[in-house]
Amino acid sequence: MGGRVSVAERVRALLGEQALLDPRVPDETPRVAPGSPDAIALLLGTAHAEGWKVRIEGAGTWMPTDAPADLALTTRRLDRVLAVEPSDLTVSAEAGLGLDVLRRELADRGVWLPLDPPGLAGRTIGSVVATATAGPLRTGFGAIRDHLLGVTFVTGDGRMIQSGGRVMKNVAGYDLTRLEAGAFGAFGVLVLVHLRLRALPRADATWVLEGSRAELTDAIDDIRAAQVEPAALELLSPTAARRDRWVAAVRMAGAPDAVAAAEAELRSASGGRLAPLRAEDAQRFWQHAGEGLALRPVVFRIGGLPEGNDELLDLLQHQVGDEWVLASPGAGVVRWAGDVGADRLHRLRQMLAAREVPLTLERAPWPIRHAVGHFGAYREGVGPLVDGLRRTFDPGGVIVTTTEAAG
Amino acid sequence: MLPVELESDLAAIVGPSHIRSSASERLTYAADGLPTHHHTPGAVVLPGTRDELIAVVGALAAAGVPWVPRGAGTGLSGGALATADAVLVVLTRLNRILAIDPGNQRATVEPGVVNVKLSAAAAPHGLYYAPDPSSQTACTIGGNVAENAGGPHCLKYGVTANHVLALEVVLADGSVVELGSPSGECWGPDLVRLFVGSEGNFGVATRITVRLAPLPRAVRTLLADFTALRAAGEAVSAIIASGTVPAALEMMDRACIRAVEDSVYAAGYPRDAAAALLVELDGRFESAVVAEAADVAAILRAHGARAVRTAADARERERLWQGRKKAFGAMGRLARDLVVQDAVVPRSALPDVLERIAAIAAEHRLVVSNVFHAGDGNLHPNISFDATDADELDRVERASAAIMAVCIAAGGTITGEHGVGVDKMRYMPLVFDGRALGAMHAVRRVFDPLERVNPGKVIPIHACREWAAA
Numbered sequence: 001m002g003g004r005v006s007v008a009e010r011v012r013a014l015l016g017e018q019a020l021l022d023p024r025v026p027d028e029t030p031r032v033a034p035g036s037p038d039a040i041a042l043l044l045g046t047a048h049a050e051g052w053k054v055r056i057e058g059a060g061t062w063m064p065t066d067a068p069a070d071l072a073l074t075t076r077r078l079d080r081v082l083a084v085e086p087s088d089l090t091v092s093a094e095a096g097l098g099l100d101v102l103r104r105e106l107a108d109r110g111v112w113l114p115l116d117p118p119g120l121a122g123r124t125i126g127s128v129v130a131t132a133t134a135g136p137l138r139t140g141f142g143a144i145r146d147h148l149l150g151v152t153f154v155t156g157d158g159r160m161i162q163s164g165g166r167v168m169k170n171v172a173g174y175d176l177t178r179l180e181a182g183a184f185g186a187f188g189v190l191v192l193v194h195l196r197l198r199a200l201p202r203a204d205a206t207w208v209l210e211g212s213r214a215e216l217t218d219a220i221d222d223i224r225a226a227q228v229e230p231a232a233l234e235l236l237s238p239t240a241a242r243r244d245r246w247v248a249a250v251r252m253a254g255a256p257d258a259v260a261a262a263e264a265e266l267r268s269a270s271g272g273r274l275a276p277l278r279a280e281d282a283q284r285f286w287q288h289a290g291e292g293l294a295l296r297p298v299v300f301r302i303g304g305l306p307e308g309n310d311e312l313l314d315l316l317q318h319q320v321g322d323e324w325v326l327a328s329p330g331a332g333v334v335r336w337a338g339d340v341g342a343d344r345l346h347r348l349r350q351m352l353a354a355r356e357v358p359l360t361l362e363r364a365p366w367p368i369r370h371a372v373g374h375f376g377a378y379r380e381g382v383g384p385l386v387d388g389l390r391r392t393f394d395p396g397g398v399i400v401t402t403t404e405a406a407g
Numbered sequence: 408m409l410p411v412e413l414e415s416d417l418a419a420i421v422g423p424s425h426i427r428s429s430a431s432e433r434l435t436y437a438a439d440g441l442p443t444h445h446h447t448p449g450a451v452v453l454p455g456t457r458d459e460l461i462a463v464v465g466a467l468a469a470a471g472v473p474w475v476p477r478g479a480g481t482g483l484s485g486g487a488l489a490t491a492d493a494v495l496v497v498l499t500r501l502n503r504i505l506a507i508d509p510g511n512q513r514a515t516v517e518p519g520v521v522n523v524k525l526s527a528a529a530a531p532h533g534l535y536y537a538p539d540p541s542s543q544t545a546c547t548i549g550g551n552v553a554e555n556a557g558g559p560h561c562l563k564y565g566v567t568a569n570h571v572l573a574l575e576v577v578l579a580d581g582s583v584v585e586l587g588s589p590s591g592e593c594w595g596p597d598l599v600r601l602f603v604g605s606e607g608n609f610g611v612a613t614r615i616t617v618r619l620a621p622l623p624r625a626v627r628t629l630l631a632d633f634t635a636l637r638a639a640g641e642a643v644s645a646i647i648a649s650g651t652v653p654a655a656l657e658m659m660d661r662a663c664i665r666a667v668e669d670s671v672y673a674a675g676y677p678r679d680a681a682a683a684l685l686v687e688l689d690g691r692f693e694s695a696v697v698a699e700a701a702d703v704a705a706i707l708r709a710h711g712a713r714a715v716r717t718a719a720d721a722r723e724r725e726r727l728w729q730g731r732k733k734a735f736g737a738m739g740r741l742a743r744d745l746v747v748q749d750a751v752v753p754r755s756a757l758p759d760v761l762e763r764i765a766a767i768a769a770e771h772r773l774v775v776s777n778v779f780h781a782g783d784g785n786l787h788p789n790i791s792f793d794a795t796d797a798d799e800l801d802r803v804e805r806a807s808a809a810i811m812a813v814c815i816a817a818g819g820t821i822t823g824e825h826g827v828g829v830d831k832m833r834y835m836p837l838v839f840d841g842r843a844l845g846a847m848h849a850v851r852r853v854f855d856p857l858e859r860v861n862p863g864k865v866i867p868i869h870a871c872r873e874w875a876a877a
Contacts, residue, residue: 087648087755088784132597143591145600146569161843167751168783169566169823171555171604172831172838173865174847178568178600186596199650227621229691255651255699261692303592305511332511332590358594375595381584386595388853392846392874403595 007052007070014046015039021074029055031072037094037152037160037191043073044189045158048396055400056185058124059098062131062294066366067400075126078191083166084109089197090149090166095126095190111197114141114231114253116286118293118335118362126190132182133301133362135290136251139330140231145178147195153180153188156394166194179389182360184374186386186403187393203259204231206282207266207274208241209248216248217310219270220329223250224306226269228262230330232286235309237325240289240337249285250274289326296324296337299362300345302352303332312357319348335362342371353377373402409449409494413470417452417494420462425500427451436495439482440542442744442794443803444829448475448489455500457517457575457613464611465581467494473859476611478519478550481542483747484828486554486606486864493862496611498549504528505614512619513572513589518549518612525617534619537564540824541732552612555604557824559655559731560687562782564620566824568603575614576602579855589616601850606826607861609854623654623689627700628724631712632680636660636765639682640758642710643781646686647754649706651699655687656782657731660761663738663776663789667730670737674730680713684781685731734778735789741774742791748807752819754784763813764788771806773799785823786814811837832867841872849874 008030012020019039021031034040047054047070055069059076075096082092086109093102100121106113116135117128129151132144141147150164164170164177180187209219216235223233232251241247250266252259266274277285293299304312309329316322316336324337345368349359361374378386386403418426427433428450437447449472454460467474475489477497489495501517504525508514509532516525522543526535539558540546546556552574557566564570573587587599602609633639639658646656659667664676664683676683684707688699704715718724730737739745752760761777764786768775779787788810792803811821811834821827821834835844848871852858 085753085755087644088753089647090753142565142569145597146565155846159842159846161846162839163843165818165820165838167753167819167823169557169561169751169780169785170820171822171824171826172820173827173835173843174605174608174850175555175568175600175603176843176846176850178597179850181597181600182593183596198652199648202650227624227691255695255702257698258690258692258695261695265692301592303588303590305508305513305589307510333592356588357590358588358592360592378594379585381578381582382586382594382598385584385598385853389596389850392849392853 010046010050011043011071014042029069029072031074033074033077035077037078037154040073040189040191041154041158041160044154044156044398047071047398048157051396052398053400054398056189058096058127059122061120062123062127063363064365068366069400073189075124075189075191081105082192084111086111088166089199090194091197092166092192092194093125094192096124098122099125099128106197107200110200112200113147113195114198115144115147116290118290118299120291120294125193129181129193130183130185130190131362136232136234136286136326136328138333139233139328140229140253145181148177148181148193149196150194151177151180151190152192153190155188156398157396161188164194168196184403185399185401186390189399201253203256204251204253205259205263206249206251206277206285208277208285209270209274210243210245213246213313216246219248222269223266224330226265228252228265233328233330235327235329236289237322239323240292240326242288292324293335293337296339298340298364298368299335299337300359301333301335301362302357302359304334304357306330306332309334315351319351320344342368345372349377369402373404375403408492409472410470413466413472414450416466416470417450417463420466421452421454421459425453425455436477436480439480439485439487441483441485441746441830443746443800444485444488446488446490448495449491449493451495451497453497453500457501460496460501460611460613461577461581461583463496464577468579468581468859473862475861476553476607478547479521479545481546482550482554482828483749483825484822484830486826486828486861488829498547498611507532509534511589513616514619515614515616516548518547518552518615520548522546522548522551529619530622533622535622536570536617537620538567538570541735548615548617549612552603552615553605553607554824554826557780557783557785559657559780562656562780563652563654568600570618571599571603571615572618573616574599574602574612576610576612578610579857579860583613591618604826606828606865608851608865610860624691625693625696626687626689626724627696628718628727629686629700629704629707629715630676630683630727631686631707631715632677632683633711634681634713635711636682636761637758638711639684640761642684642707642712643757644755645706645710646703647782649702651702653686653703653782654689655685657685658777658779658781659683659685659731659734660777662774663734663778666737666741666776667734670733670740672730672733672737674726676730677714685727731778738776738789738791743793743795746790746792746803746807748788748790748810749822749825750786750811750814750819751823752784752786752814752817754782756817756819757781757784760786760813760817764810767806767809767813771802773802773806775806783823784819827865829864832865835867836870841870844870845872845874
């Protein structure tokens with residue numbers, strides 16, 4: 001790694017004094033907050049030439065900012081909304097924009113980004129895309145990749161690449177846009193995203209049901225069978241739901257007639273046991289469930305089939321406990337949060353891989369990320385492809401990330 | 408020319424009756440659905456099983472011979488054409504539906520399964536496969552994956568990429584990799600989405616796992632006709648902005664309406680209309696869909712619809728749709744040849760862009776009819792012409808280029824669902840700079856370092872900035 005003084009001096013010479021943030025402790029890694037995509041390209045081009053290792057940060061509220069590096073680069077000054085187009089239902093925003101600010105701006109224009117990723121409200125949109133962390137709304141509106149129309153990113157050697165655009169359908173060239181979603185920075189630093197929107201739903205309602213996990217699993221099966229097209233259908237552990245027992249939660253969002261018709265159907269499917277939440281309680285319920293995940297040291301998601309959800313929860317319970325679990329059985333995703341070491345995570349990933357279930361490490365302290373990797377357990381032949389892509393987009397290995405487990 | 412021993416090697420794998428080597432047989436495969444490009448492959452091989460396909464790719468890799476995967480050949484960008492030094496690998500015999508899992512709403516198919524047959528097989532379970540290209544009675548799921556195909560109902564339900572969960576793929580070197588998982592979560596970066604729409608440049612899918620959707624229980628289909636094209640375009644924007652997401656929102660202009668009405672597919676569209684919108688609402692609840700249909704009808708009328716007709720029953724709905732889905736066939740009667748163009752613009756730009764396209768048609772003395780996925784902003788200007796008339800062919804090419812330029816200037820792009828193939832490579836530098844093209848080329852070489860699968864397609868190499876990966 002390069003000398004720290006020299007790195008800070010070089011950055012100061014390149015981008016000016018104001019680009020460097022004051023270190024929180026004197027011997028901390030120098031931190032730079034470039035104010036434009038071009039400045040990021042210049043910086044990464046220099047880092048590539050100099051052989052620096054660069055850690056990418058957003059607002060610093062999700063991924064711990066603890067990876068060893070010569071320089072920390074935060075996108076937080078790339079925080080502009082470039083265009084909201086309510087008649088096209090699209091938004092273009094810089095990657096360092098906080099999701100809370102984006103949500104407010106969209107709501108003012110009558111539009112909605114149906115994304116509720118885990119984490120604190122100020123988490124950047126770039127962080128959400130780079131880690132592909134969708135929340136409960138994934139059941140109704142899809143994964144991060146389903147919202148993404150285009151991205152601009154800077155490769156590890158400082159090349160700015162525009163991919164996709166702001167149109168609904170686009171098959172011009174290969175889909176580098178979705179390759180960036182969930183790559184944890186391995187293929188470049190996101191600087192700009194184009195997203196598809198929805199109109200703000202005219203009706204938005206949440207119902208909950210408390211009980212044992214077994215009871216709620218049956219209830220969720222019945223709700224799935226009713227095919228009411230929920231925006232979210234979630235099974236939460238008592239801690240995650242801040243209740244005494246497990247909670248099944250259903251959210252419907254859309255036209256008032258559709259939501260009213262769904263409510264009748266849900267009542268009948270649940271034997272009248274689903275209880276509606278008042279609007280402000282519903283908002284708090286979903287917000288708490290997402291924010292709580294940012295307070296746990298380790299968060300991962302696993303992908304299984306809807307009918308295998310219960311078995312996966314059993315496996316988690318036995319291997320790592322089930323204190324903090326949110327499952328979206330319809331979307332086939334379970335998110336777990338808590339405190340767990342690298343060895344157990346590694347073992348769990350191998351057990352899940354044998355069941356054709358991928359485990360993605362979403363956040364953890366650097367020693368665990370480094371030891372376990374965000375992905376690992378690649379299918380045969382996939383690892384070399386990922387390595388090849390990594391060398392394509394970051395030939396010098398400038399961006400500090402872990403696409404491959406160290407051990 | 409192909410190595411002499413290659414043909415016997417391939418015949419040993421698939422059986423001699425599944426090789427096409429005579430000039431007349433190979434000529435059958437000289438074009439896809441796009442009439443402006445022709446190449447005759449050096450040989451054609453039709454493997455009948457996954458293992459045969461893997462062995463064929465291995466033999467081609469060993470011989471160092473380039474090859475091109477092809478489904479039903481309904482593509483519209485010349486993407487499945489092979490030159491004389493290449494082998495065409497036709498996948499239509501790999502047509503087995505391997506599994507339908509109703510509880511998890513999944514299906515696994517071979518690449519040669521015809522799109523509509525998957526929905527037919529899923530129907531007894533109350534499920535269907537949502538992406539519905541107009542060629543769905545002929546095109547294959549493998550071809551849909553290669554092109555990231557769309558269709559009318561992709562407005563609400565998403566395109567092919569939104570429905571593919573996992574793939575088994577043979578790479579150019581003959582190795583087999585599994586991408587994605589049946590849950591839709593990936594083992595690492597999203598190589599499934601990278602593969603979907605890669606137009607055969609990254610290898611060929613041998614098994615495809617897709618998501619199935621519940622058949623909607625309530626459906627309403629509306630036909631609105633307008634006396635001005637611009638008004639119809641503005642109505643589209645208004646519907647989108649209203650928050651209602653129709654299952655489909657299709658537009659046909661006067662030339663298209665008349666072609667349909669003059670054909671055996673006549674659907675009762677008003678012949679004197681400047682444009683018609685076909686709008687479908689669907690969902691789980693009858694009352695909600697009826698309310699949505701009423702909202703949409705009100706928007707259509709407020710934006711100048713002369714009449715809004717609702718299909719009274721399934722038979723009338725089918726008739727309205729038949730006119731739309733067979734429009735390309737109906738237009739085939741207008742002239743000897745037809746180019747189905749494809750471009751995308753932001754939806755609010757539709758009224759202006761449609762007027763510009765009409766002006767381009769007049770300027771180039773061509774008949775251009777429009778039938779397209781208006782709700783997605785996905786245009787299909789169709790140019791009728793006679794390919795034996797060199798002057799007219801030249802005007803078709805120049806008009807196509809002018810239409811692409813207009814769509815790009817409006818913030819759009821050069822293809823929404825037909826792909827780049829050979830036809831649109833010349834437009835790629837208009838939407839991507841040398842760096843982005845260089846990056847795409849470098850990505851292709853990760854999967855196929857020798858560029859042997861479907862060579863000479865998608866990326867105009869001359870426009871790529873050099874990309875030196877470590």
